[in-house]
Every structure is written in C-alpha cells, then in structure tokens.
Amino acid sequence: MNALRLLWVFARVGAMGELAYRANFWLQLLESFLAMGSTLGVVAVVVSQTDSLHGWQPAELVAVVGVYFAILGTINLVIAPSLSQFMQDVREGTLDFTLTKPEDAQLLVSVSNVHVFKLIDVVFGLAVLALATARLGTEVGPVQALAFASALLLGAAIVYSFWIALATMAFWFIRLENVLMIFWMVYGAGRWPLGIYPDWMRWGLTLLVPVAFAVTVPAEALTGRLDAATLGGAALVASFALAGSRLFWRRGLRQYSGASA
Amino acid sequence: MAAPEPNADAPAIRVRALSKTFDVPVRAAGLRSALTSIVKRKTRAVEAVREVSLEVAAGEIVGFLGPNGAGKTTTLKMLAGLLHPSAGQAHVLGFVPQDRQKAFLRQITLVMGQRNQLLWDIPVEDSFERNRAIYRIAPADYRRTVDELSDLLDLGELLDKPVRNLSLGERMKCEVAAALLHTPRILFLDEPTIGLDVTMQRRIREFVADYNRRTGASVLLTSHYMADVEALCKRVVVIHHGRILYDGALSELVQRFAxxxxxxxxxxxxxxxxxxxxxxxxxxxxxxxxxxxxxxxxxxxxxxxxxxxxxxxxxxxxxxxxxxxxxxxxxxxxxxx
The missing domain is CATH 3.30.70 (Alpha-Beta Plaits)
Structure with missing residues (x-):
C-alpha cells in the first residue's frame, strides 16, 4: 500500500516535471508510434511469407508485440528512470538525502523517478494487444485472463528484481552507467516468441536476462499455451528473484555505508 | 522495534570513542598499474575519525571546525546514520543512528551546501510537496510550516519558480526550508553557506539561530566560514586528522591557543x-x-x-x-x- 502511495506521489511530481517540457510529449508520441509501426511492419513482412511462425498465428505474434510494448513502457515509466537516477545519486553523493528519509530506501529509489510520457508505450501496447485478441476470435475466459494478469505481474516482478540487482552493483563499482544497457541489448529479442530461437539463446533469455518471463509467458497465457507448471515456475522464480535482489540490495547498502566517504 | 523515548535531560547526542576507517583504493600512476588495478585492487586503510567522544545537549549549537579531510563530514554522516562506525558508539535522541529507524529519521535532517535535494525542473513547492508526502506531514501542519519558513526566509516569490531558475543563494534558502518541513529536532548542516555571498550567508545564519531558539532543536554545523561559527556557535569542536583537538567555548579557544x-x-x-x-x-x-x-x-x-x-x-x-x-x-x- 505504502509502495502505491509513494508511487503516486512520485508520479505526480514526475508528471509536473515532464509537463514543463511539453514538446517532449509530442516527441514521445511520435517515437512510440514509429517504434510500434516498425515492429508491426516486420511482423507483417514475416507473416506475408508464412502462415505461422513456430506455431504462432499472425494475430498471436501481434499479441506478443503488444505485451512487449506494454512491459517496455512499464520499465521505462518507472523502473529504468528511477534506477538510473539512483546510480547517479550514488556517484554524486545525493543518495544521502534518500537515506535520511524515513522510508524504505529500496522502495524510495525504485519509484523515485516517473517518466509519465512513457505511459504512451503502455497504452499502445495494450491497444495492440486488445486488437490482436479480438482478431484471434477465441474467447478469452476469466481463467485465461487471470493467468495472463498473473503472468504479467510475475514477469514485472522478475524484471524489476533483475534491474535492482544490476543497479545495486553501483554500490561497489560507483561508475556503472553501461550496466543497464545489458538489459536493453537483450530485451529486443522479446519481440518474438522465444520458441523461434535456438536452444542456447532460449536459455539465455530465460535465465540470464528474464525476457522469457517478461514477455513470452504472459503472451502464452493469453493465447492459451500456458500450462500451470510454467505459471507456478514463474511464481517460484519471482519469489526467489524478489527475495534475492532484496538481500543483495541490503548488502550493497551496508557496503555503501561502510565505505563511502 | 520500540522507539526509545528520550528523556528531557539526556544529551541529544552522545558519542563515545567513535572511529571510522575507510579502505581507500590506491594505485600508482601509469597504464600498467591502471590495468593491474582492474583485476586486483590494492587498498589502504585511512582513519577518517579516531576515537571521537562528545555530547551535545538539546538545543545546543555546536560548530565543527577543521581543514578539508579532517573528519567533520564523516562524523556528521555517522551521526545521521549514513555511515556505520568502525568502532565506538553513537546515540542520537536515544537511537543508534546506523539502525536508521524511521522514528529516528523523522526527527533529523541533513543539509549539504554542495548538494541539492530539490528537483531541478519543477517549482520549489512541488519538491516541498514530495517531502510532505514522504514524511507524511498533515496538510494543516505542512501549510503552517511552509508559511512560517517562507516568512522567515523570504521565500514568497520563489516557491512557484522551477529550481533551475533560482540563483545559488535562493536555491540554498529553499534547500534549507525543504529540509525543515518536518520540524526536525536535530539539524546536521554540512557547509550550509558555501559559495553564498555575504548577505545570503548572514541570512541563513540568522535563520538557523532563530530556528534553534524557536524549536529548541540541536544543531551540528560544519563550515569553512568563521563568521558562521562565530555568529552561531558558543561551542566549537576542532577536529584535525580525525581527532578532537579542542572542544569548548569559542572564546576559550582564542584564550588558550592565541x-x-x-x-x-x-x-x-x-x-x-x-x-x-x-x-x-x-x-x-x-x-x-x-x-x-x-x-x-x-x-x-x-x-x-x-x-x-x-x-x-x-x-x-x-x-x-x-x-x-x-x-x-x-x-x-x-x-x-
């Protein structure tokens, strides 16, 4: 509850900050439009050559793109800007202000910077997802919808844990801007269902960088491909990831307060 | 954890033999040692604070004096719960600072003259609002405090300007106000007047003195400007190489060392x-x-x-x-x- 309260506070502050530069809204709109357009364009090229890709129908592939954008937007909305801000604060020493606030420090740094315009990606993603689902023609029952929502939530939790763990390394290495790029370099692969990739890559995209959980699993849930075992596995991974990254964060914080001048 | 209830007579800050040692990376100049340090880092222990002991009474203003690197800021940071001491104990309002309990953090504040907590792009008051939300200050209390602070610091016109449009002095006034919205009982001020012109320095000083009088808060201040210390602190603590060289009245200091x-x-x-x-x-x-x-x-x-x-x-x-x-x-x- 407290997390939502703080998220709301920072979202409001973030909105005020961004509205100071209105032109950015239009730029973001254009950027999201182009990104979505080009991604769908590639999908269109592929499906013009084949009816199904590794068992995924055209509309299902579009659904994957929708999930991909919704998650992308969510990361860029709060996780990425907040954690970049955090790493900058470590470098510049302004993290001290955060650490003297009477709130959980991990929570504060995780929501401290909200780029509201990135909601556009989320909205585009969800809209494309809705269109694709309508195209599928199959009824999305309550069980499927629930599975989808859970998979999405679990995916978000796993991605968040991954990010916070990467960012926490700043406590030791101070200068580490590029580490967040690791995620972006790999995340692009999530535009396609993981099944189309060779085995070694699938493993990497599941275990090293959790693209599978973020995009493919929710998409599978929506298209009726997901079995209970996978969902259960995702829940397990999410719990471990959250707990593990929390522990890691604490170690990092301890390191920071032990070593910085 | 139960919050310790400080009794009125107890010192606000009590420090016993507090020490802090840092492991500082060292490497010789040159490419070769730069390459070596990527794999294996050599470190050297630096004693930033050595067995510092002192007490600060409620309502007291104490000035920390010392050259750069003397250990002033390190001491301040340990007392604010930002750094874990390597040895010794500190109690602030009855709390152990590094436990960073919320009840403790709610009663202290930190102002760093060289760093800002206000957000660059939004009006000052929106940054205040963020702190209001974090500290969960009741709207009525918040309004009263903001009015008071803006009276005392003459913030009226500044509150709805984005921070990037403020001068350094104006920004510092707002920083100080932002740090006091939750009416803390302990103020850690690290070089609060650095870089300000003389008039603005005096303004901030007078304000700190006034805040101390009105609220009975304790103030720990480090400054390079003697004028700050002379105007605010009856008592000074002189630190050098991490040790306390002198702790006592400012007037006595002159008597003894001149x-x-x-x-x-x-x-x-x-x-x-x-x-x-x-x-x-x-x-x-x-x-x-x-x-x-x-x-x-x-x-x-x-x-x-x-x-x-x-x-x-x-x-x-x-x-x-x-x-x-x-x-x-x-x-x-x-x-x-």
Missing part, C-alpha cells in the same frame, strides 16, 4: 615614528602613514604596551586578539609539530 596579540598604533602627526625602528618592539605586520600594527607575544603585551607609550608619541593604541582563523591555523600547526 599566542600573540596585535597592537595597533597611531602616532602623533609630524612624528610618524621617523627614525624609530618599530621592530624593536615586536614583529611589524604593517606600518605607514602614522599607523602601525605589531604582533607581540601574549605574555609580553603589558610590558611592550608600557614601553611604546613611554617611548613614542602615541596618539592611540588598541590591543586585539588575532583573527579566529589565525588561532585555528595555530591549533592545527601545533598539532602537526
């Missing part, structure tokens, strides 16, 4: 001490146009004054303590010897 006094002479016109070699009396700091300043060892001051008055046509003579900066410098050099 070895010399300054004699300012004005001689009768027409006789500007021509031919008189003033260096017979003491070290000539300046002379000319019928005036001179001499630096005299403290013990010899009465005798020298008498000699000057009897041997020269003195029109006016004043005896002064040396400027505090000089005294402090002496404290540091005495320790180095």
């Amino acid at each position: 070895s010399h006094k300054t004699l300012n002479l004005e001689l009768e016109e027409g006789d500007e001490g021509a031919g008189t070699d003033l260096s017979r009396y003491g070290e000539v700091v300046s002379s000319g146009a019928g005036r001179a300043s001499l630096r005299i060892p403290k013990a010899e001051t009465p005798a020298t004054t008498a000699r000057l008055l009897s041997e020269l046509p003195v029109k006016d003579l004043t005896v002064e303590d040396p400027p505090i900066e000089e005294v402090i410098e002496r404290v540091f050099s005495a320790e180095a010897e």
Whole structure:
C-alpha cells in the first residue's frame, strides 16, 4: 500500500516535471508510434511469407508485440528512470538525502523517478494487444485472463528484481552507467516468441536476462499455451528473484555505508 | 522495534570513542598499474575519525571546525546514520543512528551546501510537496510550516519558480526550508553557506539561530566560514586528522591557543615614528602613514604596551586578539609539530 502511495506521489511530481517540457510529449508520441509501426511492419513482412511462425498465428505474434510494448513502457515509466537516477545519486553523493528519509530506501529509489510520457508505450501496447485478441476470435475466459494478469505481474516482478540487482552493483563499482544497457541489448529479442530461437539463446533469455518471463509467458497465457507448471515456475522464480535482489540490495547498502566517504 | 523515548535531560547526542576507517583504493600512476588495478585492487586503510567522544545537549549549537579531510563530514554522516562506525558508539535522541529507524529519521535532517535535494525542473513547492508526502506531514501542519519558513526566509516569490531558475543563494534558502518541513529536532548542516555571498550567508545564519531558539532543536554545523561559527556557535569542536583537538567555548579557544596579540598604533602627526625602528618592539605586520600594527607575544603585551607609550608619541593604541582563523591555523600547526 505504502509502495502505491509513494508511487503516486512520485508520479505526480514526475508528471509536473515532464509537463514543463511539453514538446517532449509530442516527441514521445511520435517515437512510440514509429517504434510500434516498425515492429508491426516486420511482423507483417514475416507473416506475408508464412502462415505461422513456430506455431504462432499472425494475430498471436501481434499479441506478443503488444505485451512487449506494454512491459517496455512499464520499465521505462518507472523502473529504468528511477534506477538510473539512483546510480547517479550514488556517484554524486545525493543518495544521502534518500537515506535520511524515513522510508524504505529500496522502495524510495525504485519509484523515485516517473517518466509519465512513457505511459504512451503502455497504452499502445495494450491497444495492440486488445486488437490482436479480438482478431484471434477465441474467447478469452476469466481463467485465461487471470493467468495472463498473473503472468504479467510475475514477469514485472522478475524484471524489476533483475534491474535492482544490476543497479545495486553501483554500490561497489560507483561508475556503472553501461550496466543497464545489458538489459536493453537483450530485451529486443522479446519481440518474438522465444520458441523461434535456438536452444542456447532460449536459455539465455530465460535465465540470464528474464525476457522469457517478461514477455513470452504472459503472451502464452493469453493465447492459451500456458500450462500451470510454467505459471507456478514463474511464481517460484519471482519469489526467489524478489527475495534475492532484496538481500543483495541490503548488502550493497551496508557496503555503501561502510565505505563511502 | 520500540522507539526509545528520550528523556528531557539526556544529551541529544552522545558519542563515545567513535572511529571510522575507510579502505581507500590506491594505485600508482601509469597504464600498467591502471590495468593491474582492474583485476586486483590494492587498498589502504585511512582513519577518517579516531576515537571521537562528545555530547551535545538539546538545543545546543555546536560548530565543527577543521581543514578539508579532517573528519567533520564523516562524523556528521555517522551521526545521521549514513555511515556505520568502525568502532565506538553513537546515540542520537536515544537511537543508534546506523539502525536508521524511521522514528529516528523523522526527527533529523541533513543539509549539504554542495548538494541539492530539490528537483531541478519543477517549482520549489512541488519538491516541498514530495517531502510532505514522504514524511507524511498533515496538510494543516505542512501549510503552517511552509508559511512560517517562507516568512522567515523570504521565500514568497520563489516557491512557484522551477529550481533551475533560482540563483545559488535562493536555491540554498529553499534547500534549507525543504529540509525543515518536518520540524526536525536535530539539524546536521554540512557547509550550509558555501559559495553564498555575504548577505545570503548572514541570512541563513540568522535563520538557523532563530530556528534553534524557536524549536529548541540541536544543531551540528560544519563550515569553512568563521563568521558562521562565530555568529552561531558558543561551542566549537576542532577536529584535525580525525581527532578532537579542542572542544569548548569559542572564546576559550582564542584564550588558550592565541599566542600573540596585535597592537595597533597611531602616532602623533609630524612624528610618524621617523627614525624609530618599530621592530624593536615586536614583529611589524604593517606600518605607514602614522599607523602601525605589531604582533607581540601574549605574555609580553603589558610590558611592550608600557614601553611604546613611554617611548613614542602615541596618539592611540588598541590591543586585539588575532583573527579566529589565525588561532585555528595555530591549533592545527601545533598539532602537526
């Protein structure tokens, strides 16, 4: 509850900050439009050559793109800007202000910077997802919808844990801007269902960088491909990831307060 | 965890043999050692704070003096819960700072003159609002505090301006206000007036003094500007190489460490001490146009004054303590010897 309260506070502050530069809204709109357009364009090229890709129908592939954008937007909305801000604060020493606030420090740094315009990606993603689902023609029952929502939530939790763990390394290495790029370099692969990739890559995209959980699993849930075992596995991974990254964060914080001048 | 209930007579801050050692990476110059350090880092232990003990009463303002790297900020950070001490204990309002309990953090504040917590792009008051939400200040209390602060610091026109449009001094006033919205009982001020012009420095100083009077908050202040310390702190703690060299009244510091006094002479016109070699009396700091300043060892001051008055046509003579900066410098050099 407290997390939502703080998220709301920072979202409001973030909105005020961004509205100071209105032109950015239009730029973001254009950027999201182009990104979505080009991604769908590639999908269109592929499906013009084949009816199904590794068992995924055209509309299902579009659904994957929708999930991909919704998650992308969510990361860029709060996780990425907040954690970049955090790493900058470590470098510049302004993290001290955060650490003297009477709130959980991990929570504060995780929501401290909200780029509201990135909601556009989320909205585009969800809209494309809705269109694709309508195209599928199959009824999305309550069980499927629930599975989808859970998979999405679990995916978000796993991605968040991954990010916070990467960012926490700043406590030791101070200068580490590029580490967040690791995620972006790999995340692009999530535009396609993981099944189309060779085995070694699938493993990497599941275990090293959790693209599978973020995009493919929710998409599978929506298209009726997901079995209970996978969902259960995702829940397990999410719990471990959250707990593990929390522990890691604490170690990092301890390191920071032990070593910085 | 239960919040300790501080009793009124207990010192607000109690520090016993507090030490902090950092492992600082070291490497020799050159590419080779730069490459080696990627794989294997050598570190060296640096004792930033050594066995510091002190007590600060509720409502007291204490100035921390010391050259750069003396350990002032490190001490402050340990007391604010930002750094874990390597040894020793600290209690602030009955809390152990590094436990960072919410009840503790709600009662302290930190102002760093060289760093900002206000957000760059949004109006000042929106940054205030963020702090209001984090500290969960009731809207009525918040309104009252903001009104008070903006009266005292003259913030009226600044509140709805984006921070990037403020001057350094204006920004600092807003930083101070933002740090006090939750009416903390302990203020850690690390160089709060650095880089400000004289008027703005005085403004901030007067405000801190006033806040201390009104709320009875304790203030720990580090500053490079002696004027800050002279105006605010009856008590100073002089730190050098991580150790406390002096802890006591500011006036006492001058008494104890000033070895010399300054004699300012004005001689009768027409006789500007021509031919008189003033260096017979003491070290000539300046002379000319019928005036001179001499630096005299403290013990010899009465005798020298008498000699000057009897041997020269003195029109006016004043005896002064040396400027505090000089005294402090002496404290540091005495320790180095």
